[in-house]
Amino acid sequence: MLRRIGSEQLQVGMFVARLGGPWISHPFWRAKFLVSHEDQIRQIQSAGVREVWIDILKGRNLPPAGVPEAPPAPVAEPAPQPEPQPHEPAGSQPVASLEAELGRARELLQSGKAVVGSMFADIRMGRALEVERALPLVDAASRSLSRHGQALLALARLKARDDYNYLHAFAVCALMIAVGRTLGLPDDEVRELGLAGLVHDIGKLTLPGSVQHKATARTPEEEESYRRHPSAGYRILNEARLVSNIPLDVCVHHHERVDGRGYPFGLVGRELSIHARIAAICDAYDSLTSARPGHQQWSPARAMEYMAVRVDTLFDRRVFKAFTGTVGIYPLGTVLRLRSNRLAVVCGQNDADPLRPLVMVFFSVSQSKPLPTELVDLRHSEETVVAFENAADWGYTDEQLMAMYTNTNAS
Numbered sequence: 521m522l523r524r525i526g527s528e529q530l531q532v533g534m535f536v537a538r539l540g541g542p543w544i545s546h547p548f549w550r551a552k553f554l555v556s557h558e559d560q561i562r563q564i565q566s567a568g569v570r571e572v573w574i575d576i577l578k579g580r581n582l583p584p585a586g587v588p589e590a591p592p593a594p595v596a597e598p599a600p601q602p603e604p605q606p607h608e609p610a611g612s613q614p615v616a617s618l619e620a621e622l623g624r625a626r627e628l629l630q631s632g633k634a635v636v637g638s639m640f641a642d643i644r645m646g647r648a649l650e651v652e653r654a655l656p657l658v659d660a661a662s663r664s665l666s667r668h669g670q671a672l673l674a675l676a677r678l679k680a681r682d683d684y685n686y687l688h689a690f691a692v693c694a695l696m697i698a699v700g701r702t703l704g705l706p707d708d709e710v711r712e713l714g715l716a717g718l719v720h721d722i723g724k725l726t727l728p729g730s731v732q733h734k735a736t737a738r739t740p741e742e743e744e745s746y747r748r749h750p751s752a753g754y755r756i757l758n759e760a761r762l763v764s765n766i767p768l769d770v771c772v773h774h775h776e777r778v779d780g781r782g783y784p785f786g787l788v789g790r791e792l793s794i795h796a797r798i799a800a801i802c803d804a805y806d807s808l809t810s811a812r813p814g815h816q817q818w819s820p821a822r823a824m825e826y827m828a829v830r831v832d833t834l835f836d837r838r839v840f841k842a843f844t845g846t847v848g849i850y851p852l853g854t855v856l857r858l859r860s861n862r863l864a865v866v867c868g869q870n871d872a873d874p875l876r877p878l879v880m881v882f883f884s885v886s887q888s889k890p891l892p893t894e895l896v897d898l899r900h901s902e903e904t905v906v907a908f909e910n911a912a913d914w915g916y917t918d919e920q921l922m923a924m925y926t927n928t929n930a931s
């Protein structure tokens with residue numbers, strides 16, 4: 521049951537169901553939350569919010585007039601959300617060959633580019649976002665992942681700097697769908713996650729090009745401006761007709777970190793929705809593995825290693841586990857050095873033993889020369905992985921690697 525009160529009447533223990541007025545221009549919090557400390561009240565009041573709707577069935581009510589106020593009761597933690605039951609990682613039983621699905625995924629990325637490009641152009645011109653145009657892309661990505669869980673993810677990771685904004689949006693969309701499925705989230709929620717991935721960085725379109733595309737370190741002023749993109753994105757999405765709050769939540773919270781060192785609000789793990797925690801991981805992984813202004817592309821393995829040691833500080837443990845279960849500890853296209861001092865590219869996962877993937881051996885480090893390609897299943901081999909390598913250091917492009925791992929008949 522909702523009750524409208526003035527923001528000056530807000531108290532610790534009340535459950536905020538809606539904020540009124542200037543909330544639209546001060547999106548500093550998720551839509552519904554329990555007020556657990558005074559700082560939240562100060563934030564709301566200092567943002568100029570005058571009215572608040574509280575749910576008196578979920579939190580404290582105002583004391584009746586004339587009745588002396590009881591001391592505030594200790595605030596209970598929000599009721600824990602039921603943990604979704606994990607599913608098999610997306611794509612564990614592909615129904616299409618990798619090669620066939622890569623062909624379809626390539627076409628999807630190409631056709632989607634025009635749609636997303638025109639959506640982004642509309643936003644730059646100050647027009648409202650038309651979400652209906654994005655949903656067919658989300659559904660097409662979802663179908664691709666159902667046919668083969670790795671093809672679209674592998675392809676979307678390979679992006680030219682010029683296409684970074686669009687392909688990053690699409691890659692995060694695909695990753696979020698795949699991780700949402702692995703976590704066992706309902707289909708309608710997974711669809712909203714996909715949409716959220718597509719639009720999570722939409723606020724960057726409001727940044728000056730000099731800040732957005734800067735190849736060197738940002739000045740403190742530029743960094744401050746950059747860090748406003750989640751809130752700017754929120755304002756754009758708030759004007760759109762959205763079915764759920766998931767895209768809004770993801771947009772404004774995808775740079776929050778579980779230890780509270782993220783931005784814009786420094787929320788901690790328990791204050792972040794599962795959707796925001798999924799977005800943080802998918803966004804970080806795709807950013808690290810992409811060539812973009814000011815950042816050299818990392819191999820998937822290096823990004824995984826970097827993120828793995830930051831679980832519980834930057835990233836949520838349960839979601840990260842689902843993430844590695846989805847893309848593999850050694851994602852498709854990862855280059856590994858084997859004990860025999862040969863290089864191999866990962867071309868298939870072994871779900872039963874993710875540390876021993878299917879690889880294509882292609883280069884001898886000791887002889888410094890290419891080898892005839894040889895498919896090796898590390899589960900049934902004396903070979904072991906000794907290091908991650910960067911393909912470019914050995915003169916190989918992503919396209920050359922892809923040609924190797926798509927010609928393996930490995931699904």
Ligand SMILES: [Fe+2]
Nearest residue numbers: 720721774775
């Ligand atoms: Fe972002």
